[in-house]
Amino acid sequence: MSEFTYTSPLAGVIKPGVYGASKTAPGVAILETWRSLYSIMPRNGQQSVVSGVTRERYGLPLPDIGRVTSNAEHSMIWSGLNQWMLAGALNETDINFPELADALKDMAALVDHSHARSIIRLSGSQARHTLAKLCALDTHPRSFSSNYSAATRMAHISTLIHQIDAAPLYEIYVPRAFARSFFSELCEAAAEYGYIAEPLRRDP
Amino acid sequence: MKEAAYRNSAGGLIDRDRPLKFYFDNVSYQGFAGDTLASALIANGVHLTGRGFKYHRPRGIYTSGTEEPNALVELREDARREPNTRATLIELYDGLSAMSQNRWPSLAFDILSVNNLLSPFLPAGFYYKTFMWPKQFWEKMYEPFIRRAAGLGRAANKPDPDRYERATLHCDVLVVGAGPAGLVAALAAARSGARVVLAEQDHRVGGHLLSTSTTLDSKSAESWSDDIRTEIEAFEDARLLTRTTVFGYYDHNILAAVERLADHLPVPGAHGARQKLWRIHASRVILACGAFERPLVFGNNDLPGIMLTSAARTYAMRYAARPGSRAVIFTNNSSGYDALADLAAGGVNIVAVIDPRSDIDSQSIAQAEAVGARILNRAVILGARGHLHVRGVDVDAAGVRERIDCDLLCVSGGWNPDVHLHSQTGTRPVWSPDIAGFIPAESRQRELSIGGAAGQFDLANALITARQRGLDAARECGFMSSAFDLPDVAKGSSAYSIEPLWRVAGYHGKALVDMQNDVKETDIGLSAREGYKSVEHLKRYTTLGMATDQGKLSNVNGLGILADELGFSIESVGTTTFRPPVLPVAIGVFAGSSRGQHFSPTRYTPMHDWAVRHGAKFVEAGQWLRPRYYPRDGEDMLAASCRETLATRNSVGLCDVSTLGKIDVQGADAPEFLNRLHSNGFARLPVGKARYGLMLREDGLVLDDGTTTRLAEHHYFMTTTTAEAAAVMAHMEYYHQAIWPQLDVQYCSVTEQWASMAIAGPNSRAVLQKVLTRIDLSNEAFPFLAATEFNLGNFRARLFRISFSGELAYELNVPAGYGESLWQALMNAGKEFGITAYGTEALGIMRIEKGHIAGPEVNGQTTAGDIGLGSMLSSKKEFIGRPLAAREALVDSAREQLVGIRCNDSSMRLYAGAHLVEPDKAAVIENDLGHVTSVTYSPMLKTWIALALLKGGTTNIGKTLKAVNPLMKHEVNVEVVSSQFFDPENTRLHV
Incomplete structure (x- = not known):
């Protein structure tokens, strides 16, 4: 146990409760989340080798552009040119960074981003309508569905969005320093549908 | 309140159970739900609604739709006042208040209507011809007078209290207009399962049918329309947007629409927006916008x-x-x-x-x-x-x-098909002699028009075409369905026939072509006689079609008259260019939610809340909020930052430097990449060492500076200034992706990952050692520029012995989530030493005392030599900017170079931006020797000191100059000194 305490990016800003127009049947749920997060950038010509390593260790090969490979706990999210994000289990510190770094030695750059992103889980019947106000992404199931990812601008902020399931449930990765501004705009967009807000359930 | 004397006792699509009270020019009237302001006024016998723009002629309600040129009113009051609102589009609500415009003292008796009598002296081009001489009268007299006389209505002069939104819609088929053709086309497309958006300006569907007694399948027009509406709305992937005007057609089939969510209400609901701007991405577009009567x-x-x-x-x-x-x-x-x-x-x-x-x-x-x-x-x-x-x-x-x-x-x-959106695709409509109107040409985008918008005025035929176009559009998107039965349309009218009449010969009085801009029939003739033969010139000379209605009513008549005057055919005259928006759109909806705090996002550091709790005053540094100083009771900024400086120099201070850009660089070629990026060498930097680095732009001027640390053989950690973080990252991406793609290097920003704090001062080691108990921080074990990575608690931390203040100092990086906790731990550990949090002001004082450069010196115009860093340009390797840094002008010894200056009289202060001249010379540009870049009061030297860029640089040391700041009306004699004011030997750094 560390003598140091963790403070989430939305600490004191996201307060549990139901807000906005509809208190009885809120259309949106906003949940603060934490995951271990590692950026994997293969060295030149090493992408398939790296994909083999991540497949072997986690069952997650590197996905194509705009896609995610995932299992019950972990996700491998395409996040940009030659860049993937390995996301750990929900609110758990479960990825052994030194081990993985060792396994990828000389094959890929592995960079810890576990504290660099605020992760928002967005769900509810009006989640798609809320996203329509924040980004230009087409979230219709025929265009964007489970295990899709996109790097997109929301509220003037570069974000990464990962659709978890068809409910739909999304996770939005926001650079930490922007978390409060993003949350503020997200709440404004969701207010007409009513929304539930829930802070981080447990510290990492 | 008067009874509405002109209201029929039965009929109409109004709700007689919901009477509404409203005011026009402060007189109260009664209308019903379902009325527009215009219809309610007519029901009350009120026709006079405004005055003409130029001649102030009395004007009444002329249309029932968007093309209304006359009945423009100021709607609502105070901060919500909206000038030039079309009475024909305003849905009546209880308590609505509107005022007529452009009249004084009253609508019925308007003094400027004298212009009507003066009209022989107010022809087209009147302003251009009249207000020419004397030249100086233009600004002082003519323009203010014209501006007072012109303009319709008064804008609100307070912040808009309402919210606006922007959103994006994607669809297979967008149908614009829910008249009979639009409804049928949308239904045909929706039945196939395609994603359909049907946008309708009105709050009801049915279009012009609602104004008629037409029956379809023996249903009334409204019940037939409502049935289709219900059917369309039942499809999961179809969406009807009412009160929505599609106003712009842009490239790649992207259209813009404004949805008036709450314009029909006194005020928007608590969480609702007044209007929403839709950006619609449509694979296919069907325009069913109807036609305007001429x-x-x-x-x-x-x-x-x-x-x-x-x-x-x-x-x-x-x-x-x-x-x-x-x-x-x-x-x-x-x-x-x-x-x-x-x-x-x-x-x-x-x-x-x-x-x-x-x-x-x-x-x-x-x-x-x-x-x-x-x-x-x-x-x-x-x-x-x-x-x-x-x-x-x-x-x-x-x-x-x-x-x-x-x-x-x-x-x-006659009728003008509404070809506005179609024409915005970049094409021009073509003349159809059959209907004597312009109809859509071949489209430049995946769009077509149906119904009245296509000049097809026969209802039964229009519906057949609409159904086919709807099916076709869906099929082109991959969705199939079959035709369905269309309604029987009672056939009461004859086939459309027309003989154009552009103007009546021998009329008496004034004949208006453009009622909103008061363009008369004779103005067009005058324009033609004066040589304005192109329709675009006619438009600008007479202002025909340049009012907010964009000539929806007037343009075709104007073209017809011009063609007559010139003896051309109307098709050879052509139309003017159609541009968005189709209808005036309030600026607020374009801003959407991006106003106030949401204009630009704010970035908060991990220690932000601690600073708030401790009374910090913040400064905006780009998007970041940084603690500027932490005042204690009664202190002003200077007093607080001097106290913070003295506390740091005398004992220990703690500063939040999380905003510095941080970039993780790895890969087999990482050393080579960094060597090329920096003017000084990084390939031979030992692992576990930090080095101050300088980057040039390709043009040889300085881009940025910062420290870079080698964490492992192929792993570096780079820092940039707060201001240039994004620019440096973009610089790296450009060179890697475009110039040297073969380099095996991987890098990403880790600014957000780390909470960074600088702990500085002679007692910094003692404080740090209390927290980092397992690391030997002695000068021997961890000397200046040492760096290490270690476990702390359950996370990895990084420590660098680097200094911006010139003191014994360290920079500690911990994962952002632990930043506040670490900060607090250091504050607790430092209590016995009187540890003091310091902000950017004290940071600035200390760096100026040390002569360290920052943004004011690295201003995009300075070379390494200019700012005293010429020795950092390696002669042993290639690097970005090296060739162009050797240009003659950049190595000229007469360039302005970095020096220090201080006041001869310590009771005098200095101002940044002051220019330097010889003391006995006038403060004019010919005598300019340079300027003061960064200024501070130095609590160590107990005088005002500054950095300056001075011609000849350090060769001037010892000279007395005059620092002149004309903006502040301030002059002071100064002495040129070394830029290293404090501890020039760096004895405090290496202890």
Whole structure:
């Protein structure tokens, strides 16, 4: 146990409760989340080798552009040119960074981003309508569905969005320093549908 | 409140159980839910709604739709006041208040209507011709006067209290307009399972059918329309947007629309927006925008009580509001006759139909006879009579003159298909002699028009085409479905026939072509005579079609008259360019939610809340909020930052430096990449060491500076300044992706990952050692520029011995989530040493005392040599900027170079931006020697000191100069000194 305490990016800003127009049947749920997060950038010509390593260790090969490979706990999210994000289990510190770094030695750059992103889980019947106000992404199931990812601008902020399931449930990765501004705009967009807000359930 | 005297006792799509009270020019009236402001005014017998723009002629409600040129009012009050709002589009709500515009002292008696009498002196181009001399009168006299006389309505002058939103919609098929054709096309597409968006301006669907007694499958127009609406809305992937105007058509089939969510309410709901801007991405677009009826040009054709025939029919049928009791119809086409039965049913007695054509079809004649109206063929109206309302018309029927009394004159000059959106795709509409109007040309985008917008005025045929186009559009998107039955349409009207009439010959009085901009028929003739033969020149010279209605009513008549004057055909005259928006759109909706705090996002450091709790004053550094100083009781900024500086220099201080850019660089070629990026060497930097680095732009000027640390053989950690973090990252991406893709290097920003704090001062080691108990921080074990990575608690941390303050100092990086906790731990550990949090002001004081450069010196115009870093340009390797840094002008010894300056008199202060001149010379540009970049009071030197860029640089040391700041009206004598004011030997750094 560390003598140091963790403070989430939305600490004191996201307060549990139901807000906005509809208190009885809120259309949106906003949940603060934490995951271990590692950026994997293969060295030149090493992408398939790296994909083999991540497949072997986690069952997650590197996905194509705009896609995610995932299992019950972990996700491998395409996040940009030659860049993937390995996301750990929900609110758990479960990825052994030194081990993985060792396994990828000389094959890929592995960079810890576990504290660099605020992760928002967005769900509810009006989640798609809320996203329509924040980004230009087409979230219709025929265009964007489970295990899709996109790097997109929301509220003037570069974000990464990962659709978890068809409910739909999304996770939005926001650079930490922007978390409060993003949350503020997200709440404004969701207010007409009513929304539930829930802070981080447990510290990492 | 008066009873609405012109309201029919039955009929109309109004809710008589919901009476609404409203005010026009502070007089209260009664209307019903379902009314527009215009229909409610007409039901109350109010026709006079405004004054003309230039001649201040009385004007009334002329249309029932978006093309309204006259009935423009100020809606709402105070911060919500909206000028130039079309009364024909405003849905009535309880308590609505509107004021007429452009009149003084009152609508009925308007002093500037004297312009009407002066009109012989106010021709087209009047301003250009008149307000030329004397030149200096323009700014002081003419322009202010013209501005006062011009303009319609007053804008609100307070912040808009309402919210606006922007959102994106994606669809397979967008149908614009929910009239009969749009409804059928949208239904056909929706049945296939395609994603369909149907956008309708009105709050109801049905379009012009709602203004008629047309039946479809023996259903009324509204019930047929509502049934289709219900069916469309039941499809999961179909969406109907009412109160939505598609106003712009952009490349790649992207369209813009504004949805008026709350304009029909007194104020928006608590969490609702007033309006929403939709960006619509559509694979296929079907334009079913309908058509606008055309006015006729004759004498006094702008009198209140004169309106489009279709508008009169709309008021009578849809709103059960009688636009008049005794009507004359002036039409050159068969549609004027189609309206007769509905007008008569609406309680309007039609006394005569004036038709310039010689042959009138039998169906039309029968329609006139059925309502007992005389037909005068080969007849025109020379002029309307009346002052504030039409009282009669002077008719010339085949040479026989006659005066007919009336209180309503309905005109129909034919129909203009609404080709606005179509034309915005980059094409120009083409002339159709059949309908005497412009119709859509071949499209530049995946778009087509149907119904009235395509010039197809026959309902039954329009529906057949609409169904096919809807099916086709869906099929092209991969969705198949089959045709469905269309309704039987009662066939009461004749095939559309028209003979164009652009103007009545021999009219008397003024004949208006563009009522909103007061362009007269004679203005067009004058323009042609003065040589403005191109339609684009005509437009700009006369302002025809340049008002907020964009010439929806006036343009085609204007083109017809111009063609007449020039002896050209109308197709060779062509149209002017159509541009968005189709309808005026409030600026607020473009801003959307991006106002106030949401104009630009704010970045908060991990220690932000601690600083707030400890009373910090913040400064905006780009998007970041940084603690500027932490005042204690009564301290101003200077006092607080001096105290923070002294505490740091005398013992220990702690500063949040999380905003510095941080970039993780790895890969086999990482050393080479960094070597090329920096002017100094990084390939041979030992692992576990940090080095100060300098980057140039390709042009040889300085880009940025920062420290870079080698964490492992192929792993570096780079820092940048706060301001240039994004620029440095983009610089790296450009060179890697575009110039050296073969380099095996991987890098990403880790600014957000790390909370960074600088702990500085002679006691910094002692404080740090209390927290980092397992690391040997002695000078021998961890000397200046040492760096290490280690476990702390359950996370990895990084420590660097680097210093911006010139003191013994460290920079500690911990994962952002632990930043505040670590900060607090250091503050606790430092309590015995009087540890002091310091902000950017103290940071600035200490760096100026040390002569360290920052943004004011690295200003995009300085070379490494200019800022005293010439020795950092390696001669042993290539790096970005090296060739161009050697340019003659960049190595000129006369360049302005970094020096320190201090006041001779320590009681005097300095100002940044002051220019330096010889003490005995005048402060003029010829004598300019340089300028002061960074200024501070130095608590260590107890005087004002500054960094400056001075011609000849350090060769001036010892000279006395004059620092002049004309903006502050300040002059002071200064001495040129070394830029290293404090501890120039760096003895404090290496302890």
